[in-house]
Amino acid sequence: DGGITQSPKYLFRKEGQNVTLSCEQNLNHDAMYWYRQDPGQGLRLIYYSQIVNDFQKGDIAEGYSVSREKKESFPLTVTSAQKNPTAFYLCASSTPGQHNEKLFFGSGTQLSVL
Amino acid sequence: AQRVTQPEKLLSVFKGAPVELKCNYSYSGSPELFWYVQYSRQRLQLLLRHISRESIKGFTADLNKGETSFHLKKPFAQEEDSAMYYCALWGYQKVTFGTGTKLQVIP
Numbered sequence: 001d002g003g004i005t006q007s008p009k010y011l012f013r014k015e016g017q018n019v020t021l022s023c024e025q026n027l028n029h030d031a032m033y034w035y036r037q038d039p040g041q042g043l044r045l046i047y048y049s050q051i052v053n054d055f056q057k058g059d060i061a062e063g064y065s066v067s068r069e070k071k072e073s074f075p076l077t078v079t080s081a082q083k084n085p086t087a088f089y090l091c092a093s094s095t096p097g098q099h100n101e102k103l104f105f106g107s108g109t110q111l112s113v114l
Numbered sequence: 115a116q117r118v119t120q121p122e123k124l125l126s127v128f129k130g131a132p133v134e135l136k137c138n139y140s141y142s143g144s145p146e147l148f149w150y151v152q153y154s155r156q157r158l159q160l161l162l163r164h165i166s167r168e169s170i171k172g173f174t175a176d177l178n179k180g181e182t183s184f185h186l187k188k189p190f191a192q193e194e195d196s197a198m199y200y201c202a203l204w205g206y207q208k209v210t211f212g213t214g215t216k217l218q219v220i221p
Contacts (some may be wrong), residue, residue: 096208
């Protein structure tokens, strides 16, 4: 069960605190993604990165930040500006090439506010 | 903008009955469409993609560009099909998911 690893599995945030979710992949994929999963809302894209040192905002980037300093790592920081951070966060990476795209998902991190 | 719509949050069917999970999309280019499945306590995983025109676990999905739909079908539901199903569109550089449909197969 390797490939893409998220940690921790559960995370608790206090008011006004920034927390960072880890995502590491050993699949040699260029592209990586962060999604937020809420009941009844499906998966919503937070940020994505097609290549090292480059990333773009997704549909709900406000209150989040990312970095992509290494190909295998794409950490997500949930800042104090995110007013409703409680959710299940999924990281994914994708295979390259047209018509060969496939997303590989991590096992997720459940973030809760204390 | 790209958008995926799954109108049903929950679909309950009896074992052996046909299943159709609806998916409609909006995209200005030529879409790449997928179905992902999440079984209880498991990771989200690819079920099938339209480009492959494959049948996986008895499921099929046909891309209908005229109706902008990519409905997932199975002729006879099995209990092990109970899961969350997400339709996804691979547009320019990013993947957009629908809100998901929970399929409940009643024994």
